[in-house]
Amino acid sequence: MSSSAKPRPPVHHRRPADPPGTAPRRAALRLLDAVLRRGEPLEAALPQATRGLEGPDRGLAHAIAAETLRRLPDLDSLIDSATRQVLPEDAKARSALRIALVQTLALGTPPHAAIATVLPLVDGGPRKLVHGVFGALTRGGATLPDVPALPPAIAARWRASWGEDVVAAAARAIAVPPPLDLTLAAPDALAPEGDSLAADQRRLRDAAPVAQLPGFTEGTWWVQDVAASLPARLIGRGPGRALDLCAAPGGKTMQLAAARWDVTALEISPSRAARLHENLARTKQPATVVIADAMDWAPSEPVDALLLDAPCSATGIFRRHPDVLYRAHAGIIADMAALQAQLFDRAAAWVRPGGRLVYATCSLEPEEGEAQLERFLAAHPDYAIEPPRPGELPHGFSAQSGYLRTLPGTLEDAGGCDGFFIVRLVRASA
Numbered sequence: 001m002s003s004s005a006k007p008r009p010p011v012h013h014r015r016p017a018d019p020p021g022t023a024p025r026r027a028a029l030r031l032l033d034a035v036l037r038r039g040e041p042l043e044a045a046l047p048q049a050t051r052g053l054e055g056p057d058r059g060l061a062h063a064i065a066a067e068t069l070r071r072l073p074d075l076d077s078l079i080d081s082a083t084r085q086v087l088p089e090d091a092k093a094r095s096a097l098r099i100a101l102v103q104t105l106a107l108g109t110p111p112h113a114a115i116a117t118v119l120p121l122v123d124g125g126p127r128k129l130v131h132g133v134f135g136a137l138t139r140g141g142a143t144l145p146d147v148p149a150l151p152p153a154i155a156a157r158w159r160a161s162w163g164e165d166v167v168a169a170a171a172r173a174i175a176v177p178p179p180l181d182l183t184l185a186a187p188d189a190l191a192p193e194g195d196s197l198a199a200d201q202r203r204l205r206d207a208a209p210v211a212q213l214p215g216f217t218e219g220t221w222w223v224q225d226v227a228a229s230l231p232a233r234l235i236g237r238g239p240g241r242a243l244d245l246c247a248a249p250g251g252k253t254m255q256l257a258a259a260r261w262d263v264t265a266l267e268i269s270p271s272r273a274a275r276l277h278e279n280l281a282r283t284k285q286p287a288t289v290v291i292a293d294a295m296d297w298a299p300s301e302p303v304d305a306l307l308l309d310a311p312c313s314a315t316g317i318f319r320r321h322p323d324v325l326y327r328a329h330a331g332i333i334a335d336m337a338a339l340q341a342q343l344f345d346r347a348a349a350w351v352r353p354g355g356r357l358v359y360a361t362c363s364l365e366p367e368e369g370e371a372q373l374e375r376f377l378a379a380h381p382d383y384a385i386e387p388p389r390p391g392e393l394p395h396g397f398s399a400q401s402g403y404l405r406t407l408p409g410t411l412e413d414a415g416g417c418d419g420f421f422i423v424r425l426v427r428a429s430a
């Protein structure tokens, strides 16, 4: 070639345009990768994974990924039953098959649409294998069980902590969509019709989108699982100064404000604090929001009541956030338990003699609940448990040993509730 020959323009191998309907499936694949490989929370991965998608497609991507996570062990058993060689856990072909199968077997997508929108995800790869396995399974009448299998590691841990009945109840709980619970600012507040577990509580099944429900615009209620409403109920009613130490998105801050406390709400994350501000603005509940790390910050004087709804593994909210089933491994639980112990000890000094401290986590791990309480009581002899009084809790809850432990199976006939550990402590008067 002569030196005067023009250089060839670079060749760009562009991916052919996706057929309609593929973009949300591609986003679902990114979501699964974020949760299963990178250990990210599904909600946190959503903005990046669904960038460029319109609202309904974003909702579809989220629904496919969440349902895949609810059904993962059963989907994988089906896939393994139809492949000669076991596909690696993180193989794209496995994830593509999970997404195609969950749509057809759980979400009602016709098989031809499910596979046509998923095959482009494995372009340049094992399309034939994915097509073949999907076809063999759907033609062979594959089904998913009514009660999903739990991931083996979680089942083993909860079996050791709580026994087989709780494991079985947890599996039943992920099979059905949880109800929508609302906490009312006052018992007579404008709110949708529904079941009621307390005067200021409504439970809705098959609810319309939240923003369309009566009272949303007026801000007379907020979404809050009934178990999540218990910690602030144990703080009781004001007046007085209350500190909500880990506050966003603010369900408990709003309860405390509605109960007439002068509330300071502390939150480390600016983006979560922004949601707290939005929620307070919508419900017109007053609170002073401080963005700070509770490990650096301190109140100017001790408070009458302190709520520590501590950061945790969040395994108690697996019904709404099935990604926790895959992210909450022993290392995370140990890290969270260490942070909880530090926050709990620090908070102990900020309650006036005779004041109340409520400690709570939405965790099903004893390390984040019962063990924290035991350690705290041994280290702080000036604190004692104050058990709930009769009538203080909504219908169906009871406190053995003075504290509350809600588990899969609690309130099951009424639609269940999140898993929580909650204890109210009183500091001895000086």
Ligand SMILES: C[S@@+](CC[C@H](N)C(=O)[O-])C[C@H]1O[C@@H](n2cnc3c(N)ncnc32)[C@H](O)[C@@H]1O
Pocket: 245, 246, 247, 248, 249, 250, 251, 252, 253, 266, 267, 268, 269, 272, 292, 293, 294, 295, 309, 310, 311, 312
């Ligand atoms: C379980 S959530 C709180 C839920 C909230 N109480 C509610 O009812 O809506 C825990 C919160 O604590 C915040 N957090 C974690 N570590 C913190 C710290 N060191 N200081 C202050 N807030 C913290 C997290 O960002 C998270 O928003």
